[in-house]
Every structure is written in C-alpha cells, then in structure tokens.
Amino acid sequence: MDDLFSGLDKAEEEMAEGAWLLRRYAFDNAGDLLAQIEGISATAPFRHMVTPGGFSMSVGMTNCGPFGWVTDRKGYRYQKTDPESGQPWPAMPETFLSLAIDAAKDAGYADFVPNACLINRYEPGAKMSLHQDKDERDFTNPIVSVSLGLPATFQFGGINRGDPVRKYPLSHGDVVVWGGPSRLFYHGIMPLKEGTHDAAGRARFNLTFRHAAL
Ligand code: MD3
Ligand code: FE
Numbered sequence: 711m712d713d714l715f716s717g718l719d720k721a722e723e724e725m726a727e728g729a730w731l732l733r734r735y736a737f738d739n740a741g742d743l744l745a746q747i748e749g750i751s752a753t754a755p756f757r758h759m760v761t762p763g764g765f766s767m768s769v770g771m772t773n774c775g776p777f778g779w780v781t782d783r784k785g786y787r788y789q790k791t792d793p794e795s796g797q798p799w800p801a802m803p804e805t806f807l808s809l810a811i812d813a814a815k816d817a818g819y820a821d822f823v824p825n826a827c828l829i830n831r832y833e834p835g836a837k838m839s840l841h842q843d844k845d846e847r848d849f850t851n852p853i854v855s856v857s858l859g860l861p862a863t864f865q866f867g868g869i870n871r872g873d874p875v876r877k878y879p880l881s882h883g884d885v886v887v888w889g890g891p892s893r894l895f896y897h898g899i900m901p902l903k904e905g906t907h908d909a910a911g912r913a914r915f916n917l918t919f920r921h922a923a924l
Contacts, residue, residue, distance in 0.1 A: 717883065725866060725878065728852075728890020730817035736809055736856050737883030740909060744858060746803045747829060747915055750774045753800045754792045756831045762786070769838055770831040775802035777826040777922040779845065786845050788826060788922035802827055809885075810854045810919035817887035819852045824919035832862065832902045832914040840865060840875070840898040843920075851921035852889030858882055858917075859910025860902060867896035882907065 717737035725731050736743065756770030759781045773779060777788040778799040792799055806827055814822035830838070843853060857880040867875040873896065880886070888895075899916075906912050 725876075725886070726892040726895065728888070729866075729892035729895070730887045731878070732813055732816065732885040732887065733881075734883045735813055735816075735885035736858075739805060739809060740858055740883050742805050743809075743856065743917070744910055744915070746805065747858075747917075750800045750803075750829065753797075754778075754795070756829075757794060767838075768832075768836040770833075770836075772799075772829050772831075773827060774800045774806070774829065775825055775827045779826065779828045779920070779922075788845060788924070806917065806919070809856065813854050813885045813887055814852055814889075817852070817889065819887065819889050822852055822854070822921065824854070824921055826920045826922045828918045828920065830916040830918070832860070832899065832916070833912060834860075834902050834904040837901040838899040840867060840871065840896045842894050842896055843918075844894060845922075846920050847923040848921065849893050852887050852893060854919040855886045855888070856917040856919075857884045857886075858915040859907040860905045860912070860914040862902055862914050863900040865898045865900060869895060871896055882909070 717734055719734055721733040723731045751772055754772045756772050758766045760766050761781055762785050810824050861881045864878045864880045865875045867873045
C-alpha cells in the first residue's frame, strides 16, 4: 500500500501566501503523464547532472519544452538544447501544457504559460536539499509542480535559509502552484523511502512547469 488516498480525495489547501496545494488534481491524468515521461526519456534520457561544486545529483533529470534546466561545472541555467545530444529538448506534450495552465488558473494565476518543464526522477534514497528556484529571472510567474509515483516528504521553509521548515506529504497526482511571496521560499525533498508504486514502479517523478526568461 503506497498511500491511503484515492483519486476521489481531491482537496485544496493554501500552504503559504500564494502557494496552493491541489491534492489529487492530476490523478485522472497520471497514467497519460507517466506514458509521456517514458516517451520523452527515450529521446532525452534521465541523467545525474553535476552541480557547480562538482557533486553528482541523486535525482535523475530531463526536460521537455522550448527550454530545459541544466547544471554542470559552469553553473545553473536554462538552455534550448540537451547538452548530451545537442538537439532541442522534446516538445512539451499538450496534456502537460493544459494541466499546468489549468492548475495555475485555479490557483489564481490566469496568465501563466510555461515554456520549460523539468522532469525529476527519484529512486529510493534520492533527495533534493533545501534550495530556492531563482534561475528563471522573472519571479512574477508561478511554478507548477506535479508529483507522480511513490510518495515523498516535501520540506517547505521561508524566504531565508534559516526559517523554520514544515513537512508535507506529496503523493501520486498532487499538484502545487507556487506563486506570490512563496515563489522564492526554500524547499526540498527528504530521501525517498523504499517502495513500489502500482503505476510508476520503484520511483517518484516530479514535473515542474516554469517560465524561463533569457
Ligand atoms: C517552492 N523539485 O525541481 S517540487 C525543483 O519534488 C524542485 O522534485 C522538488 O524543487 C521535487 O526545483 C519539489 C515542489 C516545488 C517546486 C518549485 C518551487 C516547490 C517550490 C518553487 C518555489 C517554492
Ligand atoms: Fe525547487
């Protein structure tokens, strides 16, 4: 048993000013989203990127859409091509785009149109340390995140690294829209617990829809 919710348990909660947790919002689309992730990763495989400090990330990453987020020894940035292939990132599927636009609208961000989707793959033990997302340059746009597969514990802090951190479970189909003051809040993911998910196997996937500006 991976978790105790079903697709019928949709619920909305404001986690902080501007940050809306839409529980199970993507539950009915999850099978389609997972199939699209498989297709994207056949062209642009998940890889463990290296941070500017020289550490290999435990989370596997790829992208779709006009821009993709990358890190290497030179720094963090968005770019139009996959550094592994030199080719443009795979197109953003229509189902991804409409889900992100609809969720942003429901959370009060009517003008959001993402041009980048980072796809994270966590296997048991993988984590993401507390950080801010600030490579997009324009923070008036929200970020929309979609959780799929194994559940994870999300850590949500404040605008300063030392602010107190609250923990939230994020499960299959949960969507969060991060805008307003929460857009630059520190956040992270605790090491993924061992498990197997019916639809996603031994993994958690997270989509983050962003508007990158050059
Ligand atoms: C809060 N991903 O890719 S999604 C990331 O589950 C990232 O893979 C995590 O943090 C994951 O950068 C967390 C939730 C999330 C995404 C973006 C945020 C929370 C956020 C931006 C601002 C504040
Ligand atoms: Fe982040």
